[in-house]
Amino acid sequence: MPKIDNMLAILWMLRSGKKVTAQQISEKLELNIRTVYRYIDTISTSGVPIVSEPGHNGGYSLLNHFVEAPLFFDVEEQTSLFHAAVFAEEAGYYGGEALDRAISKLSHHSNQEQEIKVNQHVTSLEVISRLRSPSMEPLLKELEQGVAEGYSVNILYHKSGEKPLSERLVDPYRMIYWNNKWYVIGFCHLRNDIRSFRVDRMERLMPTEIKFNRPENFSACDFFVKNLLPTIEDKEGIMSLVLHGEKSSLDDICQHWFLGHYVQERTSNQAVFLLEKDILHTYVPHLLLPYNTSIKVIEPVSLKKRLIEVLAELIEFHQV
Numbered sequence: 123m124p125k126i127d128n129m130l131a132i133l134w135m136l137r138s139g140k141k142v143t144a145q146q147i148s149e150k151l152e153l154n155i156r157t158v159y160r161y162i163d164t165i166s167t168s169g170v171p172i173v174s175e176p177g178h179n180g181g182y183s184l185l186n187h188f189v190e191a192p193l194f195f196d197v198e199e200q201t202s203l204f205h206a207a208v209f210a211e212e213a214g215y216y217g218g219e220a221l222d223r224a225i226s227k228l229s230h231h232s233n234q235e236q237e238i239k240v241n242q243h244v245t246s247l248e249v250i251s252r253l254r255s256p257s258m259e260p261l262l263k264e265l266e267q268g269v270a271e272g273y274s275v276n277i278l279y280h281k282s283g284e285k286p287l288s289e290r291l292v293d294p295y296r297m298i299y300w301n302n303k304w305y306v307i308g309f310c311h312l313r314n315d316i317r318s319f320r321v322d323r324m325e326r327l328m329p330t331e332i333k334f335n336r337p338e339n340f341s342a343c344d345f346f347v348k349n350l351l352p353t354i355e356d357k358e359g360i361m362s363l364v365l366h367g368e369k370s371s372l373d374d375i376c377q378h379w380f381l382g383h384y385v386q387e388r389t390s391n392q393a394v395f396l397l398e399k400d401i402l403h404t405y406v407p408h409l410l411l412p413y414n415t416s417i418k419v420i421e422p423v424s425l426k427k428r429l430i431e432v433l434a435e436l437i438e439f440h441q442v
Contacts, residue, residue: 128153129161133184136172141181201243212249213299214258258304261327265306268294273333274311278326279319287325288312293334296342301379307342309334318346350380361402362386363395363425365410367417375417381409392420407432 131151135142144162148155162182166172171185207225215221268275275294280287291311298305304321365372372393376385387394397406402422407429410417419426 125161128157129165132158132161132165133170136182136184141175141179141183143181146181197239200240204240204244205247208244208247208249213302214262214304258321261321261324262297262304264327264329265294265297265321268329269297269306272336274330276328276330277319277324280323280325290319291330291332292317292319293336295336295340298342298346300346305346307345316345318349359399360396361399361422363397363402363406363422364420365393365395365417366391366420367413371413371416375409375413378409380405403428 128151132147135147135150144155144158147153147158151158153161162172162174173183173185175181175183204225207221210221265275275292277290277292278287279290289312292306293309293311294306295308295316296306298307298318305318306321307316307318309315310317310319365375369390372388372391376382376388376393381395384395384397385393386396402425406425410419410429411432419429
């Protein structure tokens with residue numbers, strides 16, 4: 123371990139507020155005890171107030187006012203960082219070896235009491251996510267670099283259901299993680315407009331030396347959500363969807379990423395939505411079928427008929 127890391131590790135051990143002997147430091151960091159003394163002297167010379175107490179019950183400690191210096195994390199802060207790392211890894215975050223090194227340092231530089239408490243909290247959390255492709259990690263890393271430094275990227279991209287690949291020059295504004303998928307929001311030079319691109323549909327990505335300026339006050343989140351949710355422009359084509367059923371099922375439907383934006387009224391056993399007719403008869407039936415008899419369509423009658431049609435189509439398709 124580099125010298126600076128060993129000295130930082132010593133500071134972390136002293137941060138507990140308890141006396142720590144040179145022998146304990148030597149064993150913890152696997153250092154020669156003479157090296158420990160040399161590091162302690164170097165740290166003290168740099169201005170860190172280390173108190174040395176000789177004798178049987180002696181050891182090293184820090185003055186109280188230095189224990190709370192911003193350099194150190196308390197147990198809750200350490201736990202939060204570990205938890206964030208777990209979520210980041212399961213989301214396919216590209217940190218890889220760098221993230222592992224950071225977490226390793228955080229663990230290694232903790233005193234024994236902190237280490238025990240942090241491990242108790244960290245082992246209580248597990249995150250289950252969909253399988254992700256390791257091949258996406260270099261793409262995510264390069265995209266993030268482009269976003270941070272403001273340079274354009276060339277991508278070889280295919281849309282859903284389209285086999286031909288298209289080459290795009292994109293100014294990456296922001297990256298978004300949504301519904302277990304990574305997206306980049308940016309200006310597409312081919313379409314001369316801001317677009318969103320799914321990272322898992324990129325076959326190749328090449329950085330360029332072209333620099334760009336991101337629009338002021340641009341919100342990738344607002345852009346992304348707006349494009350996910352169709353705007354209701356034709357007021358005459360709007361219909362009410364009234365559902366009656368179990369509270370838990372209605373809660374689930376009202377929290378749906380799409381329908382949740384169109385809730386108008388809600389009681390313990392009923393929910394009312396305002397939707398366009400086309401959406402109501404194409405998308406909504408497939409969304410409601412998994413709820414079986416836990417919910418019931420009160421209106422419109424046309425949706426009831428459409429549900430029966432969809433069920434009939436499924437029965438016919440699966441008949442032996």
